[in-house]
Structures are given as structure tokens and as C-alpha cells.
Amino acid sequence: MNNTSILVLGAGELGMPVIRQLAKKAKKYSNTKVTVLLREATINTEDINKKKNITELKELGVELLPGDLSAPSSELVSIFKNYDAIVSCTGYGNGAGGFQLKLASAVLDAGVKRYFPWQFGVDFEVIGRGSAQDLFDEQLDVRELLRSQSATKWVIISTGMFTSYLFEPFFGVLDLEKKSINAIGGWDTAVTVTTPEDIGKLTAEIFFAEPLIEDKVVYIGGDTITYGQLADIAESLSGQKYNRTLSDMTEIQNDLKNDPSNFVKKYRSIFGAGKGVSWPLEITYNFKNDIEIISAEQWAKDNIDWESFN
Incomplete structure (x- = not known):
């Protein structure tokens, strides 16, 4: 795991807990650095809550990189190619229109070794195409794209819904x-639910697990x-x-x-x-590894x- 440069995209409701836990775990490895890509306006924000997050990120030793994911793909490729691993916590804020596919393509074009796409949620493959939630079809396109190549190793974490939503x-x-x-x-x-804090904790566990977890859908669940x-x-x-x-x-x-x-x-x-x-809790990573959530x-x-x- 040496010399791993990790770039996290997004620092929102899920991004913050993921960054927190990755940064904590990264300290145990030499030369492992966590960077988060944020809009310049967010880094220099006057908004009290965002400011609090920025201060916390700095205290965690996380590097802040100004950038905008709505930039042309070529710009994203030139940013992404400096990192060994990318963890996407962008959410659906950007709506439909190929945003997730654009990110995944830029990750592959940049030759990133490992990618955790924004798939924190339900089991899109079981739901299938043409469902009530049209955003899900693009998630399946991303999976197809990742499976169609072998240079970038990927990990998808299925988390169910945020517990609080219930x-x-x-x-x-x-x-x-x-x-x-x-x-x-x-x-x-039934519905499977997990808190953002636990998703953060388990994402870090799965990221740093040895032997490395690669090209797999991993299920987690608080309940x-x-x-x-x-x-x-x-x-x-x-x-x-x-x-x-x-x-x-x-x-x-x-x-x-x-x-x-x-x-x-x-x-x-x-x-x-x-x-x-x-999904049954018995199949989850946390259950199999006796991680309490x-x-x-x-x-x-x-x-x-x-x-x-x-």
C-alpha cells in the first residue's frame, strides 16, 4: 500500500465521513496521502458549516485541491492522472446527463489504478434497467464500462439507504x-440501511483491506x-x-x-x-469481519x- 495517493471527490453528507476515516487509516501507512477535490468557492467559503468542514479537513492533514467536476473531461483526466486511487462521493447532486459516466471515463483515461465509483446505494443490477429511477440506468452503464476493461481495478460498495431517511x-x-x-x-x-458514518468506516476498511479487494461489488449494511x-x-x-x-x-x-x-x-x-x-446482513462485509455498526x-x-x- 506504499506511495498511495488517494483523491476523494466531494465532501458532503457521505464525503466527510469517508474522508475522515480514510485519513485516519492512511496515517498508519507511510507515504499515503489523502486529497479532496473541491470547488475553489467551497475552499474559500464564508458559509459557517462548510467552513467547519474545511477546518476539519485541514486538521486531518487532508490536502485541498481546487477543481470543478463540471470541467471538460480533458481537464479531469489531467487532474486524475496524478492519483493512484479515486473515491467518488459526489452524490446525485449533478443530476442525470452522463455525469457519472463522464467521471468513470476520465478515471480510466487517466490510468488511475483503483476506482471506487459513486455507487453507494441499492443493488442496481437486481433492479435492472428502465426502473422508476432513471438515474439508475447510468449506474449500470458505469458498471459495464468498468467491467469492460482490466487496467483500472474497481470496487463498488452497496450500502442501501441512509438510516436517517427512514x-x-x-x-x-x-x-x-x-x-x-x-x-x-x-x-x-424490507430495506437495508447504513449510516454515513458507518459507510465511511467500512469504506476505509475495504479500501485498506489486505489482500486488496478488486473488481468486486461489496455489500455492507447497518440493518x-x-x-x-x-x-x-x-x-x-x-x-x-x-x-x-x-x-x-x-x-x-x-x-x-x-x-x-x-x-x-x-x-x-x-x-x-x-x-x-x-440483502441479508449475513452477506455483508461488516458481518463477515465482525465489525460493529x-x-x-x-x-x-x-x-x-x-x-x-x-
Whole structure:
């Protein structure tokens, strides 16, 4: 692992925990350096939260490299070729239109040895092409591109959804204020969830694992939970009865048909169908390597003030 220069793209909700853990682990190896590519405006920001992140990155000994991923591919190639490994934490902020494919192509053209693409999420291959979430097709294009060559080794980490999303009103499942839960698809429909902190921790473990993990999809998971189990957790932690309603797939698909560009409705359709959005914890890297991470119930205990909803 000597002389490894690691470039992380993005320092948002997932990027920060990933950088934190990579930087921590990199200190155990000589000559291993973590750099993060950020817009010049972000590096010199006056925004209080962003400023806090920039200060933390500097304290971690992470190098800040000004750059913009919307630049032409040739510019990205000239940046990327200086690094042995690239970890992409860009998220979908850039929307559709070939952005993930552009990044992957630039990584390959730059001759980077190892690539962790932005695939932190569901199992796109099980979901397949033509799903309600059109962004997923491009994720499959990226996988095909990576598999079509052998010069750049790649690792895809399937994480499921962020744990917090289950408890946030926008997802339309649990409403703590109204003490209601709406199961999407069915009460036995399951979803795998992991916190960004644990994704960061496990990404660093997988990155530095020996022998090197290469050309593989690696599954991780803090919890695999059904909507019925989520309702039980909410009731047991709040000590209150929750009103349980079910949105079956017909209702969910009609919702989407009436509002086809709605991002959340696309996701509700994917998670309601229940295909490729969960896997048994026994197959996860953390389970096999006995790495302790946070379950949905533990997250809810630690992060929600249940008293305030009573």
C-alpha cells in the first residue's frame, strides 16, 4: 500500500465521513496521502458549516485541491492522472446527463489504478434497467464500462439507504409528529440501511483491506428492516401506538404517473417494489469481519428525542 495517493471527490453528507476515516487509516501507512477535490468557492467559503468542514479537513492533514467536476473531461483526466486511487462521493447532486459516466471515463483515461465509483446505494443490477429511477440506468452503464476493461481495478460498495431517511418526513414512511407509519409496498417489504458514518468506516476498511479487494461489488449494511419492524421500533421507543397505513404498488405507481419527475416518488416506487433494496446482513462485509455498526433501532435511540413527540 506504499506511495498511495488517494483523491476523494466531494465532501458532503457521505464525503466527510469517508474522508475522515480514510485519513485516519492512511496515517498508519507511510507515504499515503489523502486529497479532496473541491470547488475553489467551497475552499474559500464564508458559509459557517462548510467552513467547519474545511477546518476539519485541514486538521486531518487532508490536502485541498481546487477543481470543478463540471470541467471538460480533458481537464479531469489531467487532474486524475496524478492519483493512484479515486473515491467518488459526489452524490446525485449533478443530476442525470452522463455525469457519472463522464467521471468513470476520465478515471480510466487517466490510468488511475483503483476506482471506487459513486455507487453507494441499492443493488442496481437486481433492479435492472428502465426502473422508476432513471438515474439508475447510468449506474449500470458505469458498471459495464468498468467491467469492460482490466487496467483500472474497481470496487463498488452497496450500502442501501441512509438510516436517517427512514425517520425523515420527506420519505413519507414515518411521521413522528402525527404518530403514523405508511408502509410502502407491504409490511414485509424490507430495506437495508447504513449510516454515513458507518459507510465511511467500512469504506476505509475495504479500501485498506489486505489482500486488496478488486473488481468486486461489496455489500455492507447497518440493518435490514421491514416497514412492519420499523413501526414496532417507533412504538416501542415512543411508548405510543402508531396509526398504520399501507400504500400498495398500484397507489405508488399512480402517484408517480401523476407526478413523473418527482424525485421522492421515484424512490418510493423503487423502495416499495422491494427489489434490490435489501440483502441479508449475513452477506455483508461488516458481518463477515465482525465489525460493529449501528442498527436502525440504535440510530433512532441515539438521534431522536422521543419525549418531544409525546
